[in-house]
Amino acid sequence: MDHAADAHRTDLMTVTRYVLNEQSRHPEARGDFTILLSHIVLGCKFVCTAVNKAGLAKLIGLAGETNVQGEEQKKLDVLSNEVFVKALVSSGRTCILVSEEDEEATFVDPRLRGKYCVVFDPLDGSSNIDCGVSIGTIFGVYMVDKDLDKISLDDVLQPGKNMLAAGYCMYGSSCTLVISTGNGVNGFTLDPSLGEFILTHPDIKIPKKGKIYSVNEGNAKNWDGPTAKYVEKCKFPTDGSSPKSLRYIGSMVADVHRTLLYGGIFLYPADKKSPNGKLRVLYEVFPMSFLMEQAGGQAFTGKERALDLIPTKIHQRSPIFLGSYDEVEEIKALYAAEQK
Numbered sequence: 001m002d003h004a005a006d007a008h009r010t011d012l013m014t015v016t017r018y019v020l021n022e023q024s025r026h027p028e029a030r031g032d033f034t035i036l037l038s039h040i041v042l043g044c045k046f047v048c049t050a051v052n053k054a055g056l057a058k059l060i061g062l063a064g065e066t067n068v069q070g071e072e073q074k075k076l077d078v079l080s081n082e083v084f085v086k087a088l089v090s091s092g093r094t095c096i097l098v099s100e101e102d103e104e105a106t107f108v109d110p111r112l113r114g115k116y117c118v119v120f121d122p123l124d125g126s127s128n129i130d131c132g133v134s135i136g137t138i139f140g141v142y143m144v145d146k147d148l149d150k151i152s153l154d155d156v157l158q159p160g161k162n163m164l165a166a167g168y169c170m171y172g173s174s175c176t177l178v179i180s181t182g183n184g185v186n187g188f189t190l191d192p193s194l195g196e197f198i199l200t201h202p203d204i205k206i207p208k209k210g211k212i213y214s215v216n217e218g219n220a221k222n223w224d225g226p227t228a229k230y231v232e233k234c235k236f237p238t239d240g241s242s243p244k245s246l247r248y249i250g251s252m253v254a255d256v257h258r259t260l261l262y263g264g265i266f267l268y269p270a271d272k273k274s275p276n277g278k279l280r281v282l283y284e285v286f287p288m289s290f291l292m293e294q295a296g297g298q299a300f301t302g303k304e305r306a307l308d309l310i311p312t313k314i315h316q317r318s319p320i321f322l323g324s325y326d327e328v329e330e331i332k333a334l335y336a337a338e339q340k
């Protein structure tokens with residue numbers, strides 16, 4: 001019997017234990033982030049259960065409302081949003097919440113305020129709900145360092161590089177939570193029998209170069225020059241290398257998760273119809289860019305490092321190219337060449 005392996009299997013690193021360990025490296029920390037995270041984790045577990053029984057519980061279908069982007073809102077979106085907002089407010093550690101589903105930011109009642117701002121998309125990839133494709137929750141956390149009576153929207157309209165933590169939870173064949181608190185990226189898988197997220201993917205590093213590109217090629221007719229050139233090169237390389245494979249699920253969490261683990265590039269570029277792309281800066285582009293950089297990759301908007309962008313509106317969109325270091329470097333070179 002392999003006792004070492006057995007010991008490894010029985011020494012379960014839960015996400016809470018992991019964050020507590022991280023906290024002990026910061027003597028000034030008082031456990032507030034651990035409490036906040038445990039409420040985010042609760043939201044993820046709830047959504048995971050709801051997604052798993054969606055078909056059975058007749059949760060699938062339209063809720064009869066449209067969200068701020070004018071998209072049809074599904075019952076699961078509504079439910080997930082409510083659960084996250086309530087969990088975050090009741091943590092007593094948040095002051096401003098920005099959700100993809102809510103037009104306005106939520107300013108938490110002063111009696112329940114804490115120092116964190118949370119930006120999140122409670123259920124991203126919602127057009128995939130009805131066919132059982134992986135979907136997910138995306139979140140980013142900022143901290144305010146001021147009197148909590150003086151908070152304003154400017155406290156969340158900050159560049160992504162100011163985020164303290166970011167992550168996503170993917171509701172797929174298993175439920176996977178990937179998070180970074182600015183010290184690398186770690187992946188945890190929900191053990192349904194324990195109800196705990198267990199560390200299964202420690203210190204995730206994205207391969208420096210990748211063999212997969214991920215994009216909605218149906219928009220190719222309207223792409224700009226650099227994007228068109230890059231994708232052409234993926235398919236018809238001129239340097240003797242093999243063409244890349246195309247994988248596109250159309251659910252950002254799932255596409256980014258694969259990119260993080262296998263390497264390659266995920267792009268949702270600008271096009272003539274949507275000059276700012278489709279994906280939202282605060283709760284899609286920033287958290288995923290934060291994770292990519294923490295895993296050794298890069299994230300670029302076509303103009304600048306994604307995490308340097310300063311948003312002016314809470315639901316602002318931006319083009320995004322993220323993934324393996326070398327792939328994003330190629331995109332950057334193509335945009336730089338166009339500027340000349």
Ligand code: FDP
Nearest residue numbers: 124125126127128216250251252253
């Ligand atoms: P969805 O519209 O299904 O909610 O921003 C939302 C998102 O999905 C992302 O998850 C996904 O990457 C992207 O939109 C897919 O957009 P396209 O259908 O235009 O490819």
